[in-house]
Amino acid sequence: xxxxxxxxxxxxxxxxxxxxxxxxxxxxxxxxxxxxxxxxxxxxxxxxxxxxxxxxxxxxxxxxxxx
Amino acid sequence: xxxxxxxxxxxxxxxxxxxxxxxxxxxxxxxxxxxxxxxxxxxxxxxxxxxxxxxxxxxxxxxxxxxxxxxxxxxxxxxxxxxxxxxxxxxxxxxxxxxxxxxxxxxxxxxxxxxxxxxxxxxxxxxxxxxxxxxxxxxxxxxxxxxxxxxxxxxxxxxxxxxxxxxxxxxxxxxxxxxxxxxxxxxxxxxxxxxxxxxxxxxxxxxxxxxxxxxxxxxxxxxxxxxxxxxxxxxxxxxxxxxxxxxxxxxxxxxxxxxxxxxxxxxxxxxxxxxxxxxx
Numbered sequence: 001x002x003x004x005x006x007x008x009x010x011x012x013x014x015x016x017x018x019x020x021x022x023x024x025x026x027x028x029x030x031x032x033x034x035x036x037x038x039x040x041x042x043x044x045x046x047x048x049x050x051x052x053x054x055x056x057x058x059x060x061x062x063x064x065x066x067x
Numbered sequence: 068x069x070x071x072x073x074x075x076x077x078x079x080x081x082x083x084x085x086x087x088x089x090x091x092x093x094x095x096x097x098x099x100x101x102x103x104x105x106x107x108x109x110x111x112x113x114x115x116x117x118x119x120x121x122x123x124x125x126x127x128x129x130x131x132x133x134x135x136x137x138x139x140x141x142x143x144x145x146x147x148x149x150x151x152x153x154x155x156x157x158x159x160x161x162x163x164x165x166x167x168x169x170x171x172x173x174x175x176x177x178x179x180x181x182x183x184x185x186x187x188x189x190x191x192x193x194x195x196x197x198x199x200x201x202x203x204x205x206x207x208x209x210x211x212x213x214x215x216x217x218x219x220x221x222x223x224x225x226x227x228x229x230x231x232x233x234x235x236x237x238x239x240x241x242x243x244x245x246x247x248x249x250x251x252x253x254x255x256x257x258x259x260x261x262x263x264x265x266x267x268x269x270x271x272x273x274x275x276x277x278x279x280x281x282x283x284x285x286x287x288x289x290x291x292x293x294x295x296x297x298x299x300x301x302x303x304x305x306x307x308x309x310x311x312x313x314x315x316x317x318x319x320x321x322x323x324x325x326x327x328x329x330x331x332x333x334x335x336x337x338x339x340x341x342x343x344x345x346x347x
Contacts, residue, residue: 012330013337016270017263021247024262028255046255053247053259060247061341 014061018054025050082287085189088211089196089203099203108211110196115208118180122173148176155333160340164229167339174218175332181208182279182324186317189286209279209327215272222335223268229342267338271331278327282320289313 029046033039089110093103101108129145138146152175156168184192184207196204208214231239243260244253293302293309 012333013341016266016334020263020266020270021259023266024259027262028258049248049252049255050259056247 014058017057021054022050078291085287087203088205089201108213110204111208111211111214114184114206115181115214119177122176156336159336162343167336171332171336174335175328178331179328182328185279185282185320189290207279207283209275210283212276215276219268219271226338226342229339233343271334275327275331278323282323285316289316
């Protein structure tokens, strides 16, 4: 099941993955800010967290591929 | 009416008319836009079903007349497409699932054919439909968000189905709970993974819709160049300009529709491939 796949087109999914994670972080932070009235602290924190998470996810995806 | 026309309402009307679907059911009687859940875009349904039947019929004909020794040119073309798609699936898809390659082939052919309706002159099909008393006819099914969303939602359901099937219900839940930050930020993980998953079908549908809708709009604008030129000297300048622009955009758009069909297919394979891996 977990045979290493050639990277090839798997890379197509990377863009969506990274961006959606960053966007998800910002959305989450925005609503936390609205809730706690603390703009813009959480938006920045979760935005950064989203970026880190996105990179982490992409790294894990690519670590599986056979370069 | 007259005020509308004097302020360039004619061109706006022309474009809006071309971008209006033939709606049946709960539709707005003035704008012909869908006005409720049970609104049917008959032209979209008709054209997409017609193209699907075309694929089935051609596939059936070719399959029946297969000639292994001396394949004809058409059989060669079909074999080339099938080989190409199954090659992509082999390269990208981990594990084994006999559903994926036929699914990818269907998506590629169907989306490409639906996109190809864009190549038909923008006024031709509405004109023919007009002879039969149909006043609204939008020929390209992929310029209707309903088509693209329906396809991407089908893919989305397949993603969920195979995720649960391969990872198990617990494994699927774990993906939401413990990704990407481990067990210390569970609420953040849930929201982030949820948005990421929902972004898949949304981006799939909106990418295709946006590209084709914009392409159709450019065709309409090019068609307006000659249509709005005053009769006389202006025509001598405008008509060649329209022809050149139309040809250029047509050739470029041929690339776009192929690319969009290809991307939709590849992303389907990639997303389903992700659903088929254990350690997400």
